[in-house]
Amino acid sequence: MSAVIENHHDDHGHHGPAKGLKRWFYTTNHKDIGTLYLWFSFAMFLIGGAMAMIIRAELFQPGMQIVEPEFYNQMITLHGLIMIFGGVMPAFVGLANWLVPMMIGAPDMALPRMNNLSFWILPFAFFVLLSSLFMEGGAPNFGWTFYAPLSTTYAPPSTTFFIFSVHIMGASSIMGSINVIVTIMNMRAPGMGLMKMPLFVWSWLITAYLLIAVMPVLAGAVTMMLMDIHFGTSFFDAAGGGDPVLFQHIFWFFGHPEVYIMILPAFGIVSHIIETFSRKQLFGYSSMVWAMLSIAILSFVVWAHHMFTVGMPLAAELFFMWSTMLIAVPTGVKVFNWIATMFKGSITFETPMLFACAFVVLFTLGGFSGLMLAITPADFQYHDTYFVVAHFHYVLVPGAIFSIMAAVYYWIPKWTGNMYDERLGRLHFWLSFIGVNVTFFPQHFIGLAGMPRRIPDYALQFADWNMVSTAGAFLFGFSQVFFLFIVIKTVMGGKKATGEVWEGARGLEWTVDSPAPYHTFGTPPKVS
Amino acid sequence: MTNVRSLICSFKTQFTVIFFALSNKAIAEWDELNMTQGATAISREVYDLHMLIFWICVAIGVLVFGVMFYSMYAFTKKKNPVAATFHENTKVELAWTIIPFLILIAMAVPASKTLQSIYNDEAGDVNIQVVGYQWKWQYRYLEDDVSFFSNLTTDLDEIYNKVPKGENYLQEVDEMVVIPAGKKVRFLITANDVIHSWWMPAFAIKQDAIPGFINTAWTIVDEPGLYRGKCTELCGKNHGFMPIVVKVVEQDEYDLWINDKKAAAIAMAELTEKDWSAAELVERGESLYVTNCVACHQVNGQGIAGIFPGLAGSDVVLNDKAGQIEILMEGIQGAAMNSFSYLSEVEMAAVITYTRQSWGNAEKGDGEIVVPKDIVEYKQNKI
Numbered sequence: 001m002s003a004v005i006e007n008h009h010d011d012h013g014h015h016g017p018a019k020g021l022k023r024w025f026y027t028t029n030h031k032d033i034g035t036l037y038l039w040f041s042f043a044m045f046l047i048g049g050a051m052a053m054i055i056r057a058e059l060f061q062p063g064m065q066i067v068e069p070e071f072y073n074q075m076i077t078l079h080g081l082i083m084i085f086g087g088v089m090p091a092f093v094g095l096a097n098w099l100v101p102m103m104i105g106a107p108d109m110a111l112p113r114m115n116n117l118s119f120w121i122l123p124f125a126f127f128v129l130l131s132s133l134f135m136e137g138g139a140p141n142f143g144w145t146f147y148a149p150l151s152t153t154y155a156p157p158s159t160t161f162f163i164f165s166v167h168i169m170g171a172s173s174i175m176g177s178i179n180v181i182v183t184i185m186n187m188r189a190p191g192m193g194l195m196k197m198p199l200f201v202w203s204w205l206i207t208a209y210l211l212i213a214v215m216p217v218l219a220g221a222v223t224m225m226l227m228d229i230h231f232g233t234s235f236f237d238a239a240g241g242g243d244p245v246l247f248q249h250i251f252w253f254f255g256h257p258e259v260y261i262m263i264l265p266a267f268g269i270v271s272h273i274i275e276t277f278s279r280k281q282l283f284g285y286s287s288m289v290w291a292m293l294s295i296a297i298l299s300f301v302v303w304a305h306h307m308f309t310v311g312m313p314l315a316a317e318l319f320f321m322w323s324t325m326l327i328a329v330p331t332g333v334k335v336f337n338w339i340a341t342m343f344k345g346s347i348t349f350e351t352p353m354l355f356a357c358a359f360v361v362l363f364t365l366g367g368f369s370g371l372m373l374a375i376t377p378a379d380f381q382y383h384d385t386y387f388v389v390a391h392f393h394y395v396l397v398p399g400a401i402f403s404i405m406a407a408v409y410y411w412i413p414k415w416t417g418n419m420y421d422e423r424l425g426r427l428h429f430w431l432s433f434i435g436v437n438v439t440f441f442p443q444h445f446i447g448l449a450g451m452p453r454r455i456p457d458y459a460l461q462f463a464d465w466n467m468v469s470t471a472g473a474f475l476f477g478f479s480q481v482f483f484l485f486i487v488i489k490t491v492m493g494g495k496k497a498t499g500e501v502w503e504g505a506r507g508l509e510w511t512v513d514s515p516a517p518y519h520t521f522g523t524p525p526k527v528s
Numbered sequence: 529m530t531n532v533r534s535l536i537c538s539f540k541t542q543f544t545v546i547f548f549a550l551s552n553k554a555i556a557e558w559d560e561l562n563m564t565q566g567a568t569a570i571s572r573e574v575y576d577l578h579m580l581i582f583w584i585c586v587a588i589g590v591l592v593f594g595v596m597f598y599s600m601y602a603f604t605k606k607k608n609p610v611a612a613t614f615h616e617n618t619k620v621e622l623a624w625t626i627i628p629f630l631i632l633i634a635m636a637v638p639a640s641k642t643l644q645s646i647y648n649d650e651a652g653d654v655n656i657q658v659v660g661y662q663w664k665w666q667y668r669y670l671e672d673d674v675s676f677f678s679n680l681t682t683d684l685d686e687i688y689n690k691v692p693k694g695e696n697y698l699q700e701v702d703e704m705v706v707i708p709a710g711k712k713v714r715f716l717i718t719a720n721d722v723i724h725s726w727w728m729p730a731f732a733i734k735q736d737a738i739p740g741f742i743n744t745a746w747t748i749v750d751e752p753g754l755y756r757g758k759c760t761e762l763c764g765k766n767h768g769f770m771p772i773v774v775k776v777v778e779q780d781e782y783d784l785w786i787n788d789k790k791a792a793a794i795a796m797a798e799l800t801e802k803d804w805s806a807a808e809l810v811e812r813g814e815s816l817y818v819t820n821c822v823a824c825h826q827v828n829g830q831g832i833a834g835i836f837p838g839l840a841g842s843d844v845v846l847n848d849k850a851g852q853i854e855i856l857m858e859g860i861q862g863a864a865m866n867s868f869s870y871l872s873e874v875e876m877a878a879v880i881t882y883t884r885q886s887w888g889n890a891e892k893g894d895g896e897i898v899v900p901k902d903i904v905e906y907k908q909n910k911i
Contacts, residue, residue, distance in 0.1 A: 062697065063689040069765045143762045149739065150722040150764060154662075238740020244723055245738060278603075280611035287621055309725060310736045311743035314647045318640055325632045329625060335592065336624045342599040344612035349600075357600065361593060368585040375635065377642040378578045380734045381563050384725065384760040445561035450729050452760040455768030457687060459698050461560065 016518050025120070028112030029518065030097045035415070036119050037094030038408075042484065044086030044126065045401075049477050051079040056439075056473040059466050064457055072456035073141035074133065080144025084262065085169045086126050088396065091404045092265040093176045096204045098415065100180060102509035102516065103198045105189030105525045110182040118175035125168035132158035143454060145255070148236035148247040152228045159229065163222040170215040177208035177215075184208075189508070191527035195286060198507050202289050203268030206296045210257045210264075213300075218254040221247065245310050252303035260299045263363075263395060264292055266403030267334060270356045272507070273410050274338050277353035278345030279504035284337040291330035291337075298327050308379045317376050324374040328367065335364055350502075351425030355406035358398055358433050366394030369444065384454075387447030393440045397476075398433075405432070405483065412490055413497035417515030420490040428486055431479035438472025564729050567749050567776070571732035573642050581635055588631075646732075649744040652714030654707060660717075660724030660737035660759065663766035667705050670716075674789040678703045680769050687769075698768070699756045704775040707749065708782035714746045725761035728772060736761055749776045799874045800900040806885055809897055813882025816875055821883075824864065829887040836864070839883050846893025852880055853898065853906050873900040873907075 017023045017032065027033060054075050058066045067075070097115065101108055109115050132139040137156035140146065151159060184205050188197070197205075224247075227233040234240025236247045267288075275282040282288070304312060304320040312320075338360050347353070369391040373379050382388060405428075413419050442465035447453075451462045458466065497514040508527075512520050565575045602608070657668040661677075668675040678701045685691045687698075694700070707713045717726050719737035727734040731747040749755075757772040777785065818827075824836040831838035844851050856876060859867035868876065880898040884890065 062693060064687055065689065069768065073762070073765065073767075141764075147723055147762070150762065154722050154764060238738075244740070278611065279605070281613070281615040283615050284621055285615070287616075309734050310738065311741065314644065317643060317647075321639065321643070322636055325636060328632060329628050332628045333621070333625055339592065339596045339599065340620070341615075342596065342603065344608065344614075345599070345603050346605045346608050346611040347600065347603050348605045357596075360596065364589070364592065368589065371585065371635075372578070372581050375577060375581055375639045377574045377639060377646060377732070378563075378581065380646075380732055381574060381578070381729060383734055384727075448563045449561055450564070450758075452727070452758050452768075454762040455758075457698060457768050460693060460695070465561075 026116070028108075028116050030101050030109045030112070030115065031415075031516065031518065033109075033115050033119050034094045034097030034099075037090045037097060040119070040122060041087050041089075041091035041094060041404075042487075044082050044090070046480065046484070047130075048079050048082035048087055049480060051075045051082070052473060053477050055079060056470040058456055059458070060470040061467065062458055062460055062463050067456070069456045070138065070141065073143075073454070074139040076454055077140045077143055077146075078129070078133070081129065081140075082126070083396075084144065084258070085166075086122075088262045088400050088404070089173065090122060092204075092207070092262075093173075095200075095265065095269070095404070095407055095411075096176075096180055099411065099509060100183055100201055100204060101187070102512065102520055103201050103507055104184065104187060104192060105508050105521045105527065106183060106187035107519060107521050109179050110187055111179045114175050115179055118172045118179070121168050122172050125165040125172065128161050128168070129165040132161050135161070145251060146225075147251070148225060148228070148244050152225050152236055155229070160226065163226050166222045167219055170219045173211050174215050177211040180204050180208040181212075189521070189524040189527050195289070196527065198268075199271040199282070199285070199288055200265065200268030203264045203266075203292055206292050207261050207264045210261050210296055210299065214254040214257045214261075217250060218258075221250045221254065224250075245307070248307050248310060249304065252306045253300075255306065256303040257296070257299040259392075259395075260295055262400045264296070266359065266363075266400050267292060269403045269407045269410075270338065270359050271341075273352045273356040273406055274341050274360075275506065276410075276502050276504045277350060277356070278342050278347050280341060280345040281506075282337070283340035283343075284333070287333055288337055291333045294330040295327060298323065298330075302327065305374060305376075305379075308376050309383050321374055321376045325371065328371050331367055335360060335367075346504075348503075350409075350422060351420070351429055352406045352410035354426065354429045354433075355402045355409065358429070359402045359406065362394055362398035362402070362436070366391055366399055369394065382447065384452055385447035386443045386451045386453055389453045390440050390443035390447055393443070397440065398436050402432070402436075408487065410502075411509075412487070413501045414509060414512075414514050414516055416491050416494075417497055417513075418490050418494035419497050419501075420486060420494065424482075424486050424489075428479060428483050431482065432476060435472050435476030435479055439469050439476055440472075442466075442469050442472075566730040566732055567751055567753065567755060568731050568747050569750075570642075570646055570747070571730060573645070574732040577639060577642055580638065584631065584635065648746060649714070650746075652712040652746055654711060654713045655716065656705065656707070656713065657716045657718070657742075658726050658737065660719035660721075660726065660763070660770075662721050662764050663759075663770040665724075665726070665759075665770060665772060666720075669786065669789075672786055672790055674786060674793055676703050676789075678705065678773070680771055682769075696756070699758075699771050699773070701771055701773045704754075704773045706775045706777060706782060706785050708779045709749055709752050709776050711779065712746060712748050714744060717743045717745060722763045723761050724759050724763045724770070726757070726772065727760040728755060728757035728774060730755040730757070731774075734760060752776045752778055752781075796872060796874065800904060802900075804877070804897075804899050806881060806897045809878045809881035809899070810885045812874070813878035813880070816871070816879040817882050820868065820871075820879065829883065829889075840887035840889060841892060845883050845889055849884075849894075849896050849898060849902075852884075853902065856880060857903075857906060857910075873903040876900075876903045 017029070018026065024032065024036060054067060055072070058072055097109065135158040137158060139158055140156065140162045142151040142155060184201060224235040228235055228237060234242040236242050236244050238244060271282055271288060302320060302324045304316060305324040308317060369387065373382055373388065373391060409420060409425055446462045446465045449461065451458055499513050500510050501514060508525060511525065563575055563578050565572050655670040657670055659666040665678045666675065667678060680698065681700045681702050682698050683691070686693045715726065717735045717737045718741060719739045721739060723739070724737040725734060726737055731749065733745045733747060735743045735745045753776055755774045755776065759767060759770045825831050825839050829838060829840035839845050844855065855865065857867060857869045859865050871879070877898045877900045884893070884897065
């Protein structure tokens with residue numbers, strides 16, 4: 001009898017990943033699934049980036065050189081969709097998978113099989129979306145915001161496949177969110193009250209609720225499109241009694257919370273990194289939590305600031321202007337808290353900290369242009385110009401994407417057991433930092449000077465800065481191939497990391513070995 | 529000694545001259561990179577608002593980043609090996625919640641006032657309906673029964689880099705919108721197919737043109753001049769190729785222009801309504817045929833074998849009136865035959881009738897003529 005028990009115990013001790021491809025297809029391990037999400041988002045980031053290179057190459061000079069306007073429109077559409085739904089969102093889900101259980105002292109995610117499913121339907125969704133490039137009539141060409149009736153009555157036949165793939169992405173996000181919420185609510189280590197949770201966990205809890213609230217709205221919007229295209233309804237067709245502006249209201253009711261879905265986890269990441277490398281406890285933990293909650297709640301009442309020019313009544317314009325400006329208050333609180341954490345700290349600038357500092361500065365710049373865009377009368381001049389393009393790329397690239405890169409450098413020693421090459425990491429940072437600013441800063445100017453977004457060719461007065469912007473884009477693009485090299489190099493080997501990894505690191509994930517064992521916290525730790 | 533002094537003096541003067549020349553140039557170039565001040569009271573108000581918010585942001589940025597960069601410089605591990613331990617301060621936190629809120633109110637007040645003055649949809653002295661099409665604009669002067677399309681005129685060869693680009697590359701149109709200076713002009717903006725957006729930076733007007741809905745915008749432009757704008761809502765393939773050009777003129781010049789337009793519209797209507805005989809149409813059509821068609825179809829209507837089909841004895845020209853109208857209106861995809869839909873109804877009818885009556889075609893085929901009303905009917909059916 002005792003032998004049997006011993007055997008069983010032995011089995012358990014050796015229980016590790018299955019061998020070969022099966023490991024990745026069948027896995028229910030949160031670390032494996034996190035890895036899958038992260039690699040998938042990296043692949044999508046490179047594909048979406050290649051599309052950005054095509055866009056910037058065409059805009060290098062006035063005139064049509066490389067692609068036709070029709071294909072250009074397909075590129076801007078797919079670039080947006082792939083970067084948002086394939087790049088940024090899965091990267092954050094991957095980080096949540098890796099980190100949330102380890103940060104709260106849980107052995108795994110609460111719903112591991114659903115976790116597997118929510119990942120594995122994603123590659124399928126993007127296969128469908130990308131295959132539309134090879135269909136008759138080409139890929140979707142109506143911008144990532146797919147305004148009706150350009151996306152219904154006047155859309156290419158591949159739109160139906162686009163709708164299908166958006167549905168799958170939505171299902172994946174909803175499953176992922178349910179998993180995060182259930183895990184956080186039920187599996188925290190004893191003693192970890194809500195107000196003791198690490199901020200990354202808090203940021204993901206809020207993000208997950210936002211996702212569950214708005215993904216069904218997006219699904220509704222594309223389903224109404226599907227009905228308009230194939231089943232003779234007129235939701236968005238004025239000729240049949242419908243309303244094209246209704247589409248925009250529904251879309252942005254999803255779209256604005258979506259913007260915060262892509263930045264809240266970044267807030268969490270940056271808080272951890274600044275705390276660690278300042279070797280000082282984060283300033284204003286509870287105000288950080290309240291700020292994120294306020295931003296999330298406000299995100300539901302600001303959507304029509306994307307639509308100031310559709311002809312809304314004065315009262316609506318005023319309401320959406322004021323509510324949008326209000327978001328600056330909690331966002332400001334977060335920035336002030338980060339800086340107060342650094343104030344009188346004991347700071348070193350390893351790669352994650354460099355990215356985090358750049359995040360604070362450049363995200364704040366994006367916040368300033370966002371505040372300017374909130375001013376309705378001025379927005380009449382900014383709306384749908386390159387000023388908007390500059391604004392949202394400033395919050396998404398040196399905002400969301402820099403935070404993801406910072407997270408990779410920060411936690412990769414924990415994931416792989418190897419330190420990355422600090423010299424290469426810093427080089428990657430500086431190349432990205434210069435590249436991103438050379439690309440997007442001039443776009444403020446050409447936007448103010450009057451260049452509309454989403455055009456393949458432009459008047460001559462915009463030529464100089466477009467050329468600069470393209471040069472920056474290629475610098476930024478190639479630096480990310482370099483990033484891929486650094487990540488692979490770290491996975492393959494490198495200086496061995498200790499369990500704690502960073503001198504000032506706080507949090508349960510640093511109490512386990514590096515690399516983190518396949519199963520962690522089989523017995524919950526005590527949190528005082 | 530004096531020599532040296534005068535040398536320094538002259539150097540100083542030269543330096544000052546160069547410096548001012550440079551900075552003037554820099555300022556001029558900077559202006560081109562900023563929002564336009566525009567040509568109306570509203571556009572200047574919007575510009576001032578833009579600059580106000582901009583400078584407030586700059587001030588906040590200098591302050592916030594100042595503290596941040598100072599911390600990054602002064603509190604490195606080398607200079608400050610042991611970090612402080614404070615991690616909250618209610619007073620400070622309250623201050624940086626309340627002060628930004630007050631700054632926001634200071635921004636919202638002027639912004640709301642400007643917005644209120646923009647919102648005014650009372651009728652103007654001149655009222656123009658603007659209709660967005662894929663990919664051109666139509667303008668209808670509601671009081672005067674004048675209406676026309678405004679198309680991009682930039683040559684394809686310029687777009688495809690075969691010839692040098694002109695000064696107004698992608699910003700030039702065949703017919704400009706003309707409005708009087710100093711008068712209230714109201715635009716009623718809508719669209720025929722997808723959503724477009726009518727943007728004239730100099731007037732600070734950007735209004736979406738939405739099928740089935742009419743949005744309004746208004747302006748009073750002080751100074752005569754040419755003002756250029758663009759479509760700013762993605763509307764399909766040629767979204768980047770539907771510019772807007774508004775010509776603002778003094779009232780008397782405007783009256784002349786609108787009267788000419790009205791007279792031309794009446795003359796065209798009369799010509800279209802008139803009962804045409806075959807001979808009249810043939811006479812009018814001959815010169816049109818010479819300017820538009822002979823390069824390919826030849827004077828004798830024989831075309832060039834193997835390249836350009838002949839019209840003499842062609843089935844379509846002999847017996848298929850409807851088919852011939854369609855080819856001239858739409859062109860033939862994938863062939864050298866372009867659409868000639870820019871011809872007026874009268875011209876179109878005349879040139880078609882000319883081909884149907886010449887080279888013995890009248891005897892060999894059904895001999896039917898095409899009158900302007902047929903073309904009008906075709907256009908109406910199409911819409």
